[in-house]
Amino acid sequence: MTRLTRPDLDRLPSYIPGRAIPGAIKLASNEVPYGPLPGVVEAIAEAAAHTHRYPDMGVVALRDKLAEHYGVPAERVGTGCGSVAMAEHLARATCGTGDQILYSWRSFEAYPIIAATTGAASLQVPNTAAHGHDLDAMAAAVTDRTRLILVCNPNNPTGTSLRSAEIDRFLDALPGNVLVVFDEAYREFVTDADVPDAMERYQDRPNVVVLRTLSKAWGMAGLRVGVIVGSPDVVATVRKVITPFSTSSVAQAAAMTALDQVDEMQRRAALVISERGRVLDAVRQLVPDVPGSQANFVWLPLGEDSAAFGASCEAEGVIVRAFPGDGVRVTIGTPEENDAFLATAQKALSR
Numbered sequence: 640m641t642r643l644t645r646p647d648l649d650r651l652p653s654y655i656p657g658r659a660i661p662g663a664i665k666l667a668s669n670e671v672p673y674g675p676l677p678g679v680v681e682a683i684a685e686a687a688a689h690t691h692r693y694p695d696m697g698v699v700a701l702r703d704k705l706a707e708h709y710g711v712p713a714e715r716v717g718t719g720c721g722s723v724a725m726a727e728h729l730a731r732a733t734c735g736t737g738d739q740i741l742y743s744w745r746s747f748e749a750y751p752i753i754a755a756t757t758g759a760a761s762l763q764v765p766n767t768a769a770h771g772h773d774l775d776a777m778a779a780a781v782t783d784r785t786r787l788i789l790v791c792n793p794n795n796p797t798g799t800s801l802r803s804a805e806i807d808r809f810l811d812a813l814p815g816n817v818l819v820v821f822d823e824a825y826r827e828f829v830t831d832a833d834v835p836d837a838m839e840r841y842q843d844r845p846n847v848v849v850l851r852t853l854s855k856a857w858g859m860a861g862l863r864v865g866v867i868v869g870s871p872d873v874v875a876t877v878r879k880v881i882t883p884f885s886t887s888s889v890a891q892a893a894a895m896t897a898l899d900q901v902d903e904m905q906r907r908a909a910l911v912i913s914e915r916g917r918v919l920d921a922v923r924q925l926v927p928d929v930p931g932s933q934a935n936f937v938w939l940p941l942g943e944d945s946a947a948f949g950a951s952c953e954a955e956g957v958i959v960r961a962f963p964g965d966g967v968r969v970t971i972g973t974p975e976e977n978d979a980f981l982a983t984a985q986k987a988l989s990r
């Protein structure tokens with residue numbers, strides 16, 4: 640058969656989305672369970688009437704609104720179809736064939752896919768025994784072909800986080816021509832004051848870019864709005880490689896409304912944070928060495944038992960995310976959903 644696509648992509652693992660089974664409790668995709676923020680559904684309905692027109696390609700109103708929300712100039716802000724797409728655009732803007740993208744592993748499963756599709760090599764540095772990034776080893780792994788470093792803070796799927804002093808040291812150790820991306824998809828759930836907001840702390844470093852998303856705490860996963868904040872030059876280049884019109888008009892309208900709901904977003908995030916503490920306490924009675932989490936999920940390092948545990952939960956109507964041979968990630972849901980998960984976990988682990 641005539642080959643029509645790149646042979647190197649045959650080896651590429653497909654992105655595995657959290658499964659959704661009608662009637663089951665879905666704790667597999669790190670969504671917030673409380674529905675769209677107030678006013679968002681109405682904003683979508685209103686925007687729907689104009690969907691025969693292209694969206695504003697410059698995303699002017701939303702960029703301005705995000706800039707105001709984050710307290711940065713609009714020229715430092717870019718948006719696109721989810722932060723995962725923004726990470727891919729950053730890779731495209733920095734790497735060519737033979738260049739390297741460095742990241743900790745295990746981390747967000749999109750990173751190897753992003754590297755491979757860009758034609759860059761993945762340089763993976765193993766997580767520490769405590770399931771977090773090993774920043775010293777990452778700094779030591781940088782070569783003259785390394786163009787991009789992805790730092791996931793808090794880390795998906797382990798929930799671990801990096802603190803200011805260690806990140807300062809890491810950034811100081813790097814050559815200035817490597818772009819460092821802080822993927823802060825879960826920033827709104829961080830309660831540890833020592834885990835920095837990279838946008839704020841590193842805004843004077845031109846080689847630092849921050850990724851944020853409206854998918855998680857802002858409840859807009861289905862609408863796909865991702866954000867980069869970085870130096871104006873980097874942001875301008877990334878905006879050139881973004882697929883045109885990829886922040887849809889409906890997503891722009893919804894985001895404008897969602898961003899007016901900061902108090903409600905924070906109230907919901909606080910519910911998740913409080914449940915996170917309760918779930919962590921409970922699972923630590925069942926599973927050894929569960930790391931702390933600053934995100935809206937917890938990590939159960941079940942090793943070889945992970946796949947079986949995931950299947951047991953699913954059989955009981957609770958969908959979690961198992962990474963076979965490694966661990967299981969469980970999203971924090973409503974108190975009732977978390978109770979159902981804990982009952983299931985207790986049953987599965989006492990077998």
Ligand SMILES: Cc1ncc(COP(=O)(O)O)c(C=O)c1O
Nearest residue numbers: 721722723747795824852854865
């Ligand atoms: C670390 C991390 N970054 C980015 C994303 C993707 O977010 P988005 O929906 O904005 O593409 C996720 C989603 O799971 C994530 O865990």
